[in-house]
Amino acid sequence: MTVDVLDVATTTLTEIAPAKINLYLHVTGRRPDGYHLLDSLVVFAGAGDVLHYEPGTEPLHLKLEGRFGRALGADAAGADNLVMKAAAVLRDLAGPQANVQGGCLVLEKNLPVASGIGGGSADAAAALRLLNRAWNAQVDEPTLFRVAETLGADVPVCLLSQTVRMEGIGETLTPAPRLPECGLVLVNCGQAVSTPDVFRKRTGDFVPRADLPQSWPNSAAMVATLKAQENSLETPACTVCPPVKKVLADIAAQPDCQLARMSGSGATCFGVFPTVEAAREAADRLAEAHAAWWVWGGALV
Structure with a gap:
């Protein structure tokens, strides 16, 4: 680094x-x-x-x-x-x-x-x-x-x-599973979100620790595991910052998008794609459609 x-x-x-x-x-x-x-x-x-x-x-x-x-x-x-x-x-x-x-x-x-x-x-x-x-x-x-x-x-x-x-x-x-090749899109609507506000809006039970494999053969297998998990803060963040819903929907609508989810306490959302090239193409489309949004597409480090 x-x-x-x-x-x-x-x-x-x-x-x-x-x-x-x-x-x-x-x-x-x-x-x-x-x-x-x-x-x-x-x-x-x-x-x-x-x-x-x-x-x-x-x-x-x-x-x-x-x-x-x-x-x-x-x-x-x-x-x-x-x-x-x-x-x-x-x-x-x-x-x-x-x-x-x-x-x-x-x-x-x-x-x-x-x-x-x-x-x-x-x-x-x-x-x-x-x-x-x-x-x-x-x-x-x-x-x-x-x-x-x-x-x-x-x-x-x-x-x-x-x-x-x-x-x-x-x-x-602790060590994480080995990740397969994939691409990532990041999108932020431009609205700052307070982490304490999001936690205060959270309701419901606590969520168990995830059961993860040692590795995944491809991004589809990884996404299948991730879809069984959640971001416990996504729903309360959508209450605090309603544009998050629009961002998630637009990421999910992109060709080849395998998963759309919010990161952390928001408001940045991400999309998982099978290749870096597919992620970059999706990012280009999203940036063109939403000039006020911050959009990035590429690889993990």
């Missing part, structure tokens, strides 16, 4: 923050402290934010760029941004051998905000990976994951950024 680029005057380090997709998401219970317990098969898409770091002598600061970064404004780049929180925690953990520097972090926000695909969490995870290396902080992996837990429920899985089964409140990560 890391790309190093030598600039003329300094070294600019770049880290990709890929979009997190919940192929299914079961709310399996609730802890006494109020946190919900989850079971989810998580994958990562080729779409993502990009974090650059230009070391310098000035205090570390953050700039937001890209389609969704510029819309947030400068106030969103302050100390409360998850990227800056990750940097602050890592600075405190760095050992005596570290070369902690200031400089500028530039975040290209290519993913919609508050959209169920882990944008902010992925950004924080990218900051941990990037600065741990750039500063020679030498914070070991178990400690990084413990730090990630303190930053947000999705930050540990985004720190890993590979296909994995996620349980607990997001901290329990």
Whole structure:
């Protein structure tokens, strides 16, 4: 996930923050402290934010760029941004051998905000990976994951950024079944969704942990398993954000679409397709039909 680029005057380090997709998401219970317990098969898409770091002598600061970064404004780049929180925690953990520097972090926000695909969490995870290396902080992996837990429920899985089964409140990560070749379409209607609001709207019983095989021979077999699962937050999210229903219907109507479902707490929805090419063609059609929507199609990472 890391790309190093030598600039003329300094070294600019770049880290990709890929979009997190919940192929299914079961709310399996609730802890006494109020946190919900989850079971989810998580994958990562080729779409993502990009974090650059230009070391310098000035205090570390953050700039937001890209389609969704510029819309947030400068106030969103302050100390409360998850990227800056990750940097602050890592600075405190760095050992005596570290070369902690200031400089500028530039975040290209290519993913919609508050959209169920882990944008902010992925950004924080990218900051941990990037600065741990750039500063020679030498914070070991178990400690990084413990730090990630303190930053947000999705930050540990985004720190890993590979296909994995996620349980607990997001901290329990175990190997996932091997995935077959497939393509993915992501669509967001442009409306931010509050995760607490969605959880408050959820009704009904908790859902059991899914029974998954070791692998699937093809995407059709994988989708057959996924159709037996659900996203426990999809129905309440449709109440909070009614356009999700339209997005799901339009994805499902695309040729070769095998499954249309919402990711996380919304509002981003995805479609599974048998090939990357079919996914890209569907994304092109959806983008042409809905200019205001954010649409991406391609492969998993």
